[in-house]
Amino acid sequence: MDLRLAPNAIAMSAKEFIAWSSSVMEQLLRASGGKKAVDKISAPIWSWALRNANYPLHFGVACCALEMAAASAPRFDAERLGMIYRSSPRQTDVLLVNGWVTAKLRPDLRRLYEQMAEPKWVVAMGECAISGGPWYDSHNTVQGVDTFIPVDVYIPGCPPRPEAMIDGFMKLHKKIHKEMKGTFLED
Amino acid sequence: MTEMWLNMGPQHPMTHGLWNLRVKIDGETITEAEPVIGYLHRGWEKLAEHRMYPQIIPMADRLCYGASMSWSHLYCMAAEEMMGVEIPERAKYIRTIVLEAQRIGSHLMWLAALGTDLGSYTIFLYPMRERELFLDLMQNLCGARMTYNYPRIGGVRNDVPPNFERDFTKVLDHFEKRIPDYEALCDESTIFRMRTEDVGKLTAEQAKNLGVTGPNLRGSGVDYDIRRDDPYEAYADIDFNVCVQQGCDAYARYRVRMDEMYESVDIIRQAIKKMPDGPVRVRPPRTAPKGKTGFAHVEDPRGEGLMYIIGNGDDRPYRLKVRSPIFVTVSAAPYMLKGYKVADVPSIMGSVDMCLGETDR
Amino acid sequence: MEEQRSGLARGGLTAEEIAKRITERFPTGVSITSAKPYRIYSKVDSDSLLKLCHFIKDELDFEHVSCLGGVDWLAENKMQTVYHITSYANRVTMEMVVDLPRDKPEVDSITPLWGGANWHERETYDMFGIIFKGHPRLERILNPEGTEVFPFRKDYVTGRRV
Numbered sequence: 001m002d003l004r005l006a007p008n009a010i011a012m013s014a015k016e017f018i019a020w021s022s023s024v025m026e027q028l029l030r031a032s033g034g035k036k037a038v039d040k041i042s043a044p045i046w047s048w049a050l051r052n053a054n055y056p057l058h059f060g061v062a063c064c065a066l067e068m069a070a071a072s073a074p075r076f077d078a079e080r081l082g083m084i085y086r087s088s089p090r091q092t093d094v095l096l097v098n099g100w101v102t103a104k105l106r107p108d109l110r111r112l113y114e115q116m117a118e119p120k121w122v123v124a125m126g127e128c129a130i131s132g133g134p135w136y137d138s139h140n141t142v143q144g145v146d147t148f149i150p151v152d153v154y155i156p157g158c159p160p161r162p163e164a165m166i167d168g169f170m171k172l173h174k175k176i177h178k179e180m181k182g183t184f185l186e187d
Numbered sequence: 188m189t190e191m192w193l194n195m196g197p198q199h200p201m202t203h204g205l206w207n208l209r210v211k212i213d214g215e216t217i218t219e220a221e222p223v224i225g226y227l228h229r230g231w232e233k234l235a236e237h238r239m240y241p242q243i244i245p246m247a248d249r250l251c252y253g254a255s256m257s258w259s260h261l262y263c264m265a266a267e268e269m270m271g272v273e274i275p276e277r278a279k280y281i282r283t284i285v286l287e288a289q290r291i292g293s294h295l296m297w298l299a300a301l302g303t304d305l306g307s308y309t310i311f312l313y314p315m316r317e318r319e320l321f322l323d324l325m326q327n328l329c330g331a332r333m334t335y336n337y338p339r340i341g342g343v344r345n346d347v348p349p350n351f352e353r354d355f356t357k358v359l360d361h362f363e364k365r366i367p368d369y370e371a372l373c374d375e376s377t378i379f380r381m382r383t384e385d386v387g388k389l390t391a392e393q394a395k396n397l398g399v400t401g402p403n404l405r406g407s408g409v410d411y412d413i414r415r416d417d418p419y420e421a422y423a424d425i426d427f428n429v430c431v432q433q434g435c436d437a438y439a440r441y442r443v444r445m446d447e448m449y450e451s452v453d454i455i456r457q458a459i460k461k462m463p464d465g466p467v468r469v470r471p472p473r474t475a476p477k478g479k480t481g482f483a484h485v486e487d488p489r490g491e492g493l494m495y496i497i498g499n500g501d502d503r504p505y506r507l508k509v510r511s512p513i514f515v516t517v518s519a520a521p522y523m524l525k526g527y528k529v530a531d532v533p534s535i536m537g538s539v540d541m542c543l544g545e546t547d548r
Numbered sequence: 549m550e551e552q553r554s555g556l557a558r559g560g561l562t563a564e565e566i567a568k569r570i571t572e573r574f575p576t577g578v579s580i581t582s583a584k585p586y587r588i589y590s591k592v593d594s595d596s597l598l599k600l601c602h603f604i605k606d607e608l609d610f611e612h613v614s615c616l617g618g619v620d621w622l623a624e625n626k627m628q629t630v631y632h633i634t635s636y637a638n639r640v641t642m643e644m645v646v647d648l649p650r651d652k653p654e655v656d657s658i659t660p661l662w663g664g665a666n667w668h669e670r671e672t673y674d675m676f677g678i679i680f681k682g683h684p685r686l687e688r689i690l691n692p693e694g695t696e697v698f699p700f701r702k703d704y705v706t707g708r709r710v
Contacts, residue, residue, distance in 0.1 A: 058200045062227060062544055063252035065204070066296070066333060070322075073299075073315035087200045104692040105205060105226045108197055134246060137237065138229040139699050139706045140691065159252075159333055228690040232675075233700050395611045395636065398664020409636065416639045417586050482632065482643065484614060493615045495630060508617035508630070510668075518667040547690055 038184040046182020050093070050119065051082075051173040057092040057112070058085040061099025064126035064159045068098055071162035078166055089115040094172070095149075100128035100135055101142040113149050119181055121152040121172060125165060130154050189214055193529070197226050201533040203300050204543025208520070208532065215528045220521040224514075227547035235507040240266060240340060240475075243507070248334035250509065251545035253296050254488045255334045256289040256325075258545070261485050262507075263338045264419065265494040269481025270340070272471045276421075278342035280462040283421040284355075285328065285337065287451040287458070291362070292321045293488035294444045294451075297540045298369060301441070304533035305382055310372055317365055320358045327354065342468035352459055359452050366448055373441070383437040387523045387535035390435055397522065398515040401490030402447065403539055406440035408433045413486040425457050437538035444540075474502050489513055489540050511545035560638035563588050566608055573603055588642040597646055598656040601633075605661050609637040613658070616668035618676040620650075622702035627653045627678060633662075648678065657683040675700035 012020065029035045060068065071078040072085070086092045089112045101109060113122065124145045127133035132143035145151055152175060155168035196207040205226035211219040231250065235243050247262040248255035260282060267274065295314040302310025322332045327348050329337040337344050373379045389399065394407040404411065412429040414422045430446035432439035475498030484493040490512025499505035516539055523535050561569075567583035570590070577596030581589040592600055604610040614632040621628065631644040648655055657680035659666045669680045670689040677698040680686060688695060697704050 057198070059198055060203060061205060063249055063334060066252055069296075069299070070315065070319070070332075073319065074312055075316070075319045089198070100227070100229055102226060102228055104228070105197065108226075112198060134249065135229040135234065137706050138234055139704075141229050161332065225690040225692065230699055230706070233706065396663050398613050398662065400612070411636045416636075417641070482615075484632075484641065491614060493632060495615060495617060495632070497619065506619045508615065508619075510615035510617075510632075514667060514671075515664050519663070 035184055042184050043180050043182045047177050047180055050181065051176040053082045053084075054094050054121075054169065054172065055084055055086045055092045056094040056096045056123075057089055057116075058087045059096065059098075059112070061097065061101070061105075062126075062128065064098035064129075064157075067159045067162050067165060068096065068125070071165050073162075076162040076166060078162075078169070081166065081169060083169065090117060092116055093120055095120065095122045096125055097122065097129040097145045097149075098125040100133060101145055102140045103142065104140075106142055106148060109145075110148055121176070122149055123153045123155065123168060123172060124151045125155045125157075125168065126160060127156065127158045130156065133158060190218065195532065196223075201304050201536065202543075203541055204546075206517070206541075206543055206546070208536070210524065210529065210532065212529055215530075217524050217527055217529065217532070220524040222517050222520050224517065224543070224546055227543050229548070231548040232507055232509060235504060237503065239502045240471075240473075240504065243504070244338065244340075245334065245336045248336060249544065250548065251487070251489070251511070251513075251542045252333060253542045253544075254289055254293040256285055256337065257293075257485065257487045258492065259336065260286060260338045261483060261487070261492050261494050262496075263340050264483035264485065265481055265496045265507075266340045266475075266504075267471070267481075268483050269479055269496050269498055270472055270475050272341050272469065274342045275466045275469060276463050277346075277465040278467045279421045280458050281343050281347060281467060282338060283425070283458045284455050284462075285325070285335075285343075286420070287454045288321055288324060288355075290488045291448055291451050292318050292325075294448050295321070297444065297488075297537075300540075301534075301537040304537040305379065307376075307379070310369075313365075313369060313372065317362055320362065324354055324358055327351075339468060341471040342466070344468070346467050355455065355459060359455060363449070363452050366445065370445060380438065382531070382534045383441060383538065384434075385436050385438075386527050386531045387437040387440075387538060388435050389519065389523050393522055394519070397519040399490070399519050400512050400515070401487065402430075402443040403440055403490065403516055405429070405431045406443045406538075407435045413484060413491060417484070419483070419485060421458060421461075422454075424461065425454055427454050427457075437534050440538040474498075474500065475504070476500060477505070484510075487512055489542060489545075490516065492545075509545070509548055511548065513539070513541050513543075514546045517541065517546060560635070561608070561640075562638075563640045566635075566638065566640060566642075569608065570600070570603070574600060586640055588640060590642065590644050592644045592646050594646050594648055594655050597644070598658070600644070601658050601661055604633065604635075604642070608635065610635040610642065611662075612636060613662045613664040613668070614641060616658075616665050616672065618672040618678050618700070620676055620700065620702045622650075625650045627676060629655055629672065629678060631658070653678040654681055655679075656681050659683050674698075677701070 124130050129145045135141045153172045190213045193210050196202045197205040207223040209221045210217045244259045247259040250258045295318040298314045299311045329335045391407045391409050394404050410431050427450050430443050432442050477500035479498040482495040493510035495508040497505040563583045567580045577593040579591050610633045612634045614634045617630050619628040627648045627650050629646045634641045673686050674688045
């Protein structure tokens with residue numbers, strides 16, 4: 001409906017009404033400072049919820065996967081930080097790549113990354129995922145996961161100790177906090 | 188016609204490491220199986236041709252990371268056989284002790300993984316707790332938790348730390364009281380027994396012909412253990428029993444490994460008592476003559492590992508061939524899976540104790 | 549301890565006895581380099597390989613294929629397949645080295661005798677291009693399908709950075 005015809009216009013369709021009323025509300029909230037007020041409350045809560053419930057994917061590639069398993073073991077206990085492993089990529093937030101990536105695996109790993117829903121992060125654990133590691137001159141390995149997937153946190157080590165992996169996840173928490181997703185209405 | 192091919196993997200919580208098990212199912216029953224590997228292939232043997240002999244030791248650690256000491260030790264044995272190096276007695280005993288400690292650590296990791304496969308998180312947590320104690324002992328000895336870089340061609344890298352005997356005795360005494368706890372957790376659990384008994388049957392004739400080795404072979408009733416039948420290091424001087432079960436199913440393979448943990452504790456105790464004094468390392472030659480070959484085979488926690496090495500005249504090998512036990516056992520998987528249900532796959536493949544690093548190399 | 553080493557304590561043959569029987573049966577085509585406790589080293593012609601394997605499997609109780617690999621000798625223009633076969637009853641491991649011409653590397657497959665050689669032969673084909681005649685399914689196993697090179701050959705150079 002063309003709004004210039006108002007007040008002579010008689011009716012809007014449902015979709016048009018929703019679009020018109022939400023744009024009016026949005027302008028009102030932005031102009032009056034209501035958005036800023038709600039942002040101050042919603043963004044920290046969102047960020048707190050997002051970072052304290054990082055669900056990684058149950059995806060153990062190589063040696064670093066044993067240190068990932070040891071991190072969920074009683075001594076280091078990553079689960080107190082909210083890291084519950086999920087088996088399906090549709091239900092996860094974090095793709096933890098912990099081992100070398102080969103040419104055979106590469107399309108499958110890209111597919112796993114694309115199957116994850118936003119917001120998602122990628123953590124490259126261990127030298128092999130960061131840059132190919134000890135297999136730098138192999139015919140079949142990819143020299144670093146970030147050649148085909150955008151990586152957020154790199155955890156160096158061969159293998160990194162479980163404490164180092166947890167420290168890497170703490171850095172991911174800080175990064176999520178800085179990004180501050182969860183603002184009310186798009187910025 | 189309800190048959191279909193189902194892909195279990197490469198990303199699947201059951202697979203420890205990346206491989207794809209394609210099963211052809213008719214309803215719930217498996218009629219055929221086809222393992223697809225190669226997702227972790229890095230051409231290890233070709234990379235070894237470009238590294239100097241000592242540089243291959245940390246590479247060998249990362250072949251099977253669940254039992255890394257066993258593989259770097261195997262490489263050192265093959266290189267010593269080729270170069271004709273005799274290692275000192277004390278080094279033999281230290282190697283035996285750390286190999287058995289690694290065997291216990293690897294079996295604990297297997298038990299934890301088996302628990303996760305069968306859905307029991309408790310069976311994951313308890314062995315991981317004890318495994319940390321053994322990793323602490325290894326860390327006191329060589330500084331690393333998992334990939335040790337400790338054996339050298341000619342012996343071991345360094346002598347034992349002070350309080351070695353005290354620490355080991357304390358951990359072994361504590362651990363020996365814990366093994367009955369794990370057995371109670373598994374043996375007295377009806378669900379565990381129902382899921383592992385009478386599944387994954389592999390007869391002794393099939394196992395011998397298909398090249399299955401290690402606890403998987405002994406679970407089918409074949410009495411063969413390289414530590415007793417082709418002794419290396421200090422095993423010839425130590426008294427121990429070979430654990431054999433007649434069941435041929437997943438439960439028998441589980442029982443073999445539990446018994447092996449008791450035996451390993453006993454072996455370590457004897458070796459600590461009998462360890463002589465002396466040097467722990469001799470200097471090997473830097474190069475090996477061209478065309479000179481050597482091979483060694485050991486009882487890895489997962490089966491028979493073998494390495495065949497050819498010298499090149501300079502300080503790098505010409506060819507280094509690795510025989511991985513799980514590579515062959517996975518090829519026998521179709522025989523173990525036919526006729527069982529899809530839900531039995533985790534318990535059968537879990538009882539086989541797979542480690543993909545050595546399979547794909 | 550000496551009894552155990554000779555295999556007599558468990559009723560098996562010693563390595564020397566096995567070596568003697570093999571040389572009697574195959575005067576040409578098989579040459580035993582050395583026979584020590586637990587070990588026999590030999591060189592075998594590619595024509596005699598299958599007959600030798602039938603002999604050691606049926607009459608000498610060699611039940612288990614420990615290893616099967618290939619070697620590429622670019623300079624000498626030959627390839628080799630190296631077999632390690634173990635006898636559980638006699639507790640002996642036998643190493644057999646077979647020379648093959650490099651432009652036509654073909655050898656008989658021992659998979660019909662021992663199922664344990666199946667994937668080893670597939671892997672040797674995948675890496676070196678050695679054809680095993682009579683193998684039920686000679687396809688690539690570790691490298692991705694569609695790889696056109698044989699990576700472990702000496703004339704294939706990986707992209708070394710250092």
